[in-house]
Amino acid sequence: MQVIHTAMEQNNSVAGVLINGMNIDESTIRRLCTDAVFERGQRYHNEGRIQRIERFNDIVTAVVRGSSHYDVVVELGANTIDARCTCPCDGPEECKHVVAVVLDIAADPPRDESEQVEPLLQTVSADDLRAFVRDVLAEQPDLREQFVSRFGSAGKSVDDYRAEIEQLFDRHTQEYPVVTDAIDFSQFFEVATHYRERERYLEAATVYRALFEEIDDNEHRIDAAYDHYASALQSALDGYVECVLAATLEQDEFETYIGVLEEQARAAHPPNSEQFHRAIDDLEDRR
Template identity: 30%
Template sequence: MAIATLPRLTEAQIRKLATEQSFQRGDRYYRQGRILNPMRQDLVLWADCQGSELYQPRIKLGKQGVVSADCTCPYDWGGLCKHQIALLLAYVHQPDTFHVIPPLSEMLATRSREDLIELVELMVQRYPSLLSLVELSTAQPQPGKALDLSIYRRQAQRALRQEDMEAIATDLQLLIDTAKQLFQQNNWLWAGALYQMLLAEITASYDDNLQAIDYDGDVCVVAQDAAEGLGKCLAQAQSLDAETRAIWLHTLLDAVLQDIELGGIDFAYSARDALLEWATDAEWEWIEDRVRGEIQRSSSNRWTRDALVRLLADRQKQQGSNETASKLIHELGSPEQQAFLLVEEGKIETAMAIARQHFTHLPGLMLQFADALIAAHATTQAVELVAHLAQQEKSRGHYQQWLTKYYQEYGDPQTALNWQQQIFWESPSLEGYKQLQDLGQKAEAWEQLRDEILQKLQRNKQLLLLTHIAFYEQNIERVLELFPQLKQWEQSRFRQPLAKAIETTHPQMAIALYKHLATQAIEQKNRPAYREAVQHLQRIKAVCESCNTQSDWTEYIMQLRSQYPTLRALHDELSKAKL
């Protein structure tokens, strides 16, 4: 492909792809000549980049610019790394230095079988990890031959021992793709065997350490694919022997129990659905025995017990046995599950007694219980329960918010306003003030209430909140009155918006505020801060021009330049902005 037909990029576009720090470092790497052996194959760029060691950045381009990028460095803090930035800058400024090579299919088309084998051997000698890919290619199932599952198992175990999450997920995905291919070829028996092996290996390996580095859930996604695939194979398994069915179902159950053990992180979540749907009644007997054993062992863990009991109850509901499901909850369920079930059964007083005894210390759960009472038309009991809890010291804000929302929804704005006032004075804030305004206007009581609030805040010397409110109400004169009374750290959050608001009404004060902001930024002594300072300086210049005091601006900017003679980056930014 000719250079002229390649996507065009600019430094400005590249800058948007990285943090400012990464861009500056990548720019420095490019200018220092650290990009070595740059190559282009169709729309893919790569090179060696000399950093603390030799790294290999790789960039794939498209019509809209960068499509994907990776690098052998450990950078993972957002945007492109400095090595990728250096590579892109080399592409923008020195495209002719890139060695253009044809696609692999063209390069190898004329090579003999012996040549290709020799090439693969050389590659494996240099990069031993490639041997696993070669072995995997030989394990592809052939018509009439059994699947050598041991090869795939070694691949899965090798993948899970790695420390790089992207490499783990990529290697496991290759095995998932093979299983999908087998299923698409209607070879669901071997597909199921591969899915089962993968799910079993991932479940056995997914401990706290692996979970800690799987912060994007990449391995969980692979486990989900394996569980979903295994469920599809079970759906085709009318002639599957009992022993294999048991192995598959045990693996699905192990994944479900692992997810519960991990706290419900949606690890292979479709395993639960497959287990409930495809286990026969006879198979469910041993599944239930095992789950009951887990319930006994986890009696002190409320969440785990709830999840296990819910699994058994959901099976009975799925089979149309709602009465049996209810009996299970009454027999094995936690107090919370029993209380919610009693509400559904209309046994309100018994349910409330359990709630008061067991979970008044859990406001979130108690409010869910109140919602359940509302749904069961036990409205009076729900409101009385929450109102009582709202008078207690602990967590009363949660209950006050529930009551405010309840009275809003049920058309009593004045009572909602009363509860919202309690919330506000517990922790006064601008957001709370806005909520009071909304409710006060609905209750047609806002004008008087507003005066009372502002007077009380003034008596309590809550000047910072009063300033926020004045800004919110666009009362700039009040802001100007309050601003000098604020502490220095409190003033800092208002300087810029205040300066902008008073450019025409109080230009000299606006200039003074902008000067303070510019000086603060310059003193940080880094280029992003200099750019911020330039923005403040541009406002000073504009205000001076509007007031016909250009001479003041000229004197100030000359003084500023002379004050910082050695800050080259600052002078560079000033020159760029024509200041």
């Protein structure tokens, strides 16, 4: 306990950094989590488990070494800290990996790389910028999908998305026949969000459908991080319902979309059956 206390005193000597009008200090960080998680995050920070940390404007990305390597994203708002981590923790408060990263920000804020990039964006030619984007998109399929969802006119089919998600499950079962960690589905949720922001609700619904169908169909391969997968499934169902309701659908089209849920409910694994039936009731009640 004395070691932790001393480390906190050291952190306090450099804490209190002001970013986007928000003072990030010990009290700010403690509000993100329980006391026990704060101490574990503090220990991770002091042990040097942050493998990489970078900042672009108000977004900080980091890799934290725990039982595995976890990706952490922290968005620093005017009065809020929004964070996500690829670890299995799905509680209402932030995990120790996020706490470790925010402690690192408070102790020694990473250099804002947007200060170097923004001037270049003002001077680089349109042709050179297109060539750069083309090269990056050719090598980064995840970015390519986000690019299409933000600027394109049509998305992939549900089968295409399902094949990509199935590949994630396959990669996580190469050594064992079951998934023992939390698969990161954030890239798919981000694609769906881009479509929703552009009011392309049916394209977003397609992404959500692929997510809940694949998670449910792979239930037999999940042997850990149950809260993570239940939460991801529920988020996909909630997104699907909201998008179907937001889209302008004739009654027969609406029945097709609710039929997707009904079919999955009939085939759903027992732990997920109730979630599908609640989504059906939600759609019917709010139609």
